[in-house]
Amino acid sequence: MTQYLLSVHMIEGQxxxxxxxxxxxxxxxxxxxxxxxxNAGLFVFAGGLHPATTATxxxxxxxxxxxxxGPFAESKERLGGFWVIExxxxxxxxxxxxxxSKACGAPVEVRPFQGE
Amino acid sequence: xxxxxxxxxAITRVFREESGRVxxxxxxRFGDIDxxxxxxxxxFIAATQHWPTAGxxxxxxxxxxxxxxxxxxxxxxxxxxxxxxxxESAVLFQSDEPADTGAVSDDRLRLIFTCCHPALAVPxxxxxxxxxxGGLETREIAAAFLVSEATxxxxxxxxxxxxxxxxxxxxxxxxxxxxxxxxxxxxVIYLIFNEGHRASTGGELIREDLCAEAIRLARVLxxxxxxEPEAVGLLALLVLTRSRSRARTAxxxxxxxxxEQDRSLWDAALIAEGHALVRACLRRNQPGPYQxxxxxxxxxxxxxxxxxxxxxxxxxLYDLLxxxxxxxxxxxxxxxxxxxxxxxxxxxxLIEALDLDAYQPYHAVRADLLxxxxxxxxxxxxxxxxxxxxxxxxxxxxxxRRLAALxxxxxxxxxxQ
Numbered sequence: 001m002t003q004y005l006l007s008v009h010m011i012e013g014q015x016x017x018x019x020x021x022x023x024x025x026x027x028x029x030x031x032x033x034x035x036x037x038x039n040a041g042l043f044v045f046a047g048g049l050h051p052a053t054t055a056t057x058x059x060x061x062x063x064x065x066x067x068x069x070g071p072f073a074e075s076k077e078r079l080g081g082f083w084v085i086e087x088x089x090x091x092x093x094x095x096x097x098x099x100x101s102k103a104c105g106a107p108v109e110v111r112p113f114q115g116e
Numbered sequence: 117x118x119x120x121x122x123x124x125x126a127i128t129r130v131f132r133e134e135s136g137r138v139x140x141x142x143x144x145r146f147g148d149i150d151x152x153x154x155x156x157x158x159x160f161i162a163a164t165q166h167w168p169t170a171g172x173x174x175x176x177x178x179x180x181x182x183x184x185x186x187x188x189x190x191x192x193x194x195x196x197x198x199x200x201x202x203x204e205s206a207v208l209f210q211s212d213e214p215a216d217t218g219a220v221s222d223d224r225l226r227l228i229f230t231c232c233h234p235a236l237a238v239p240x241x242x243x244x245x246x247x248x249x250g251g252l253e254t255r256e257i258a259a260a261f262l263v264s265e266a267t268x269x270x271x272x273x274x275x276x277x278x279x280x281x282x283x284x285x286x287x288x289x290x291x292x293x294x295x296x297x298x299x300x301x302x303x304v305i306y307l308i309f310n311e312g313h314r315a316s317t318g319g320e321l322i323r324e325d326l327c328a329e330a331i332r333l334a335r336v337l338x339x340x341x342x343x344e345p346e347a348v349g350l351l352a353l354l355v356l357t358r359s360r361s362r363a364r365t366a367x368x369x370x371x372x373x374x375x376e377q378d379r380s381l382w383d384a385a386l387i388a389e390g391h392a393l394v395r396a397c398l399r400r401n402q403p404g405p406y407q408x409x410x411x412x413x414x415x416x417x418x419x420x421x422x423x424x425x426x427x428x429x430x431x432x433l434y435d436l437l438x439x440x441x442x443x444x445x446x447x448x449x450x451x452x453x454x455x456x457x458x459x460x461x462x463x464x465x466l467i468e469a470l471d472l473d474a475y476q477p478y479h480a481v482r483a484d485l486l487x488x489x490x491x492x493x494x495x496x497x498x499x500x501x502x503x504x505x506x507x508x509x510x511x512x513x514x515x516x517r518r519l520a521a522l523x524x525x526x527x528x529x530x531x532x533q
Binding site: 004088110 | 233281282284287
């Protein structure tokens with residue numbers, strides 16, 4: 001089994017959903033997807049994030065810790081949320097990602113975690 | 117058994133022939149592509165030391181597999197002793213590999229699907245397929261695609277690292293994924309052939325090595341998936357296209373259009389093979405894009421001269437192809453055939469609306485139609501546009517000569533290329 005990060009990518013400033021009904025439907029579909037992952041015993045962790053405007057960057061690599069407002073990289077793309085799942089191989093992870101993408105209505109990036 | 121001569125060329129040939137099979141088997145057993153590749157490389161060095169004096173072993177593939185496998189086991193044993201790394205020593209105690217029958221052909225099929233996995237970039241799929249299944253050296257692949265050896269090596273290293281880290285599986289995809297994934301594999305082989313047949317870079321029109329390699333891979337695939345009609349269709353398409361390669365370049369290196377080729381130069385053996393494959397496809401009656409393109413090429417191959425080509429049948433086949441995989445490129449090729457049955461004016465009307473402005477053959481076909489309609493000025497502009505878009509010097513030269521030959525009364529057909 002390999003652990004994968006399934007990250008949901010959204011465009012900053014662009015509404016993910018055209019209307020409220022679509023949004024609620026996506027939330028419900030995502031909940032159902034999470035339940036399916038849990039029932040399959042493959043769910044590790046998942047969460048949705050507030051907009052990137054709420055982010056703070058901390059740089060503790062210097063003598064003095066530096067705290068700055070905003071996301072680390074200025075970009076139109078932002079991380080909307082993510083799952084951490086277990087999967088037998090990339091094909092299995094991609095199949096879950098396709099389901100997750102359909103549920104939440106945004107593209108999903110799949111990335112393997114480093115082994116222990 | 118008499119010892120066969122085993123000079124350096126023979127050893128290289130044997131390894132190129134066998135390495136895909138051997139690597140695939142080792143990957144199944146040890147689960148590591150790098151380990152398998154290094155071991156085959158070590159076996160190659162051992163062969164260059166032993167074979168010239170001992171002669172080719174009766175079963176070279178078996179010899180390479182055994183030698184490479186023993187190298188891996190030696191190495192893992194040494195590492196296990198040194199580091200006592202339980203994970204690697206565990207590999208040694210895995211159940212012994214299944215008998216080298218049956219499972220072996222599946223191994224190569226698994227490896228093809230790994231190399232052509234959609235999670236890898238297309239250039240990486242091509243490089244890995246040529247490296248791991250074709251047994252080509254990184255240097256040879258780099259030369260074929262005119263990139264530096266370092267660039268190609270990096271591309272292959274990255275792809276292999278992704279296979280390992282992301283756990284890209286080494287298996288034949290499930291039934292639900294299979295059709296898509298087979299199409300992906302066929303596309304990689306077709307791409308390799310096309311790169312060879314219409315070399316986009318370099319001064320020659322055809323890169324024989326890539327064409328030959330693509331046909332070899334297609335044969336392997338047909339051997340592994342004999343019931344996959346599109347695999348058979350692809351092989352048929354490749355051998356039929358290849359059958360004309362000698363006629364496609366004149367002795368001075370210039371390009372010759374299909375309608376003007378010396379058909380006695382066509383390879384009769386390849387045509388016979390292609391026809392047999394197309395007939396097998398027709399009997400199966402599960403048409404697909406590669407099979408239809410093969411059938412179109414079979415009709416061309418049937419014609420003793422350009423004049424007796426059965427263009428009506430070709431148009432019908434293009435109709436089927438267009439219904440199956442509608443694309444502007446197919447529509448363009450169909451129109452070129454329609455020009456022969458219904459006239460250049462009808463064909464021109466068909467292509468004017470196609471959105472193919474950046475596609476070199478579109479302007480070449482359009483130029484030819486305009487020339488046949490006597491619209492010399494428009495034809496000249498279209499030939500110039502086509503030449504500008506071509507990145508192959510031989511092809512550009514062909515278009516330049518067409519342009520130079522334009523005269524107000526020119527009306528003779530040149531046919532497609």
